Amino acid sequence: MPTEEKKLNVLLVEDEPTLMQVVGESIAQLGHKVTHRADGLEDALARAAEGGFDVAMLDVNLNGADSFAVADVLIARGIPFVFTTGFGSNHLPERFRGSPLMEKPFRLRDIGQVLSRMAESV
Template sequence: MNSETKKLRILVVEDEALVAMMMEDTLEELGHEVGAVASRLEDARELARTGDFDLAILDVNLDGEPSYPIAEALKERGIPFAFATGYGNKGLDRSFVGVPTLAKPFVGDDVARLIREMSDTGPSPLS
């Protein structure tokens, strides 16, 4: 992280433990703070409603359930978010077209680019 980059507090929503740990490690290596990690829809939705985060990265599919209710809660609060998915943009619900996505599998440079993109644009394009 360079001197111009702000340390961000990030919510990670991911149901695969290894992917969540990899994301945590990557974010910390980039100089950011993982504010919370959630793997279940209800836990993540509550964090999205009440947590203190600069942005969030959401797995699209949480154990067979879409993470769209979490995205809606973040959108209502004006917190930027992105989806992480192995399905690409085409797998997103039409109401979320335009939301940044992180393709799985990802590498650190992909995460850094995504965070730069979300930080530069401010609130989610759906806000």
């Protein structure tokens, strides 16, 4: 009998409103829930510190500021995350080179695959 995949509560960090909406709808379509949203660095840091979610999707560039400090908070709290970017992995600092990364544009299938992998670690 197959085991049902864990349904995740997701922190979605994205500075582009349209993309925030589309990705949020995609996450819901996959059976997960966006419980926290942030569109800027300060808001994302506050959300990461307060918790209440299982995993996070972090846009690397938030209105010109990078989200690496948010990733540091998530690592310290043991919360899995994936970076999303249109710049490729070369934009990541060395300490994050092995971190999960989705390059924009991505599809529903890509989101589903990365959430499935993260579900295994929560």
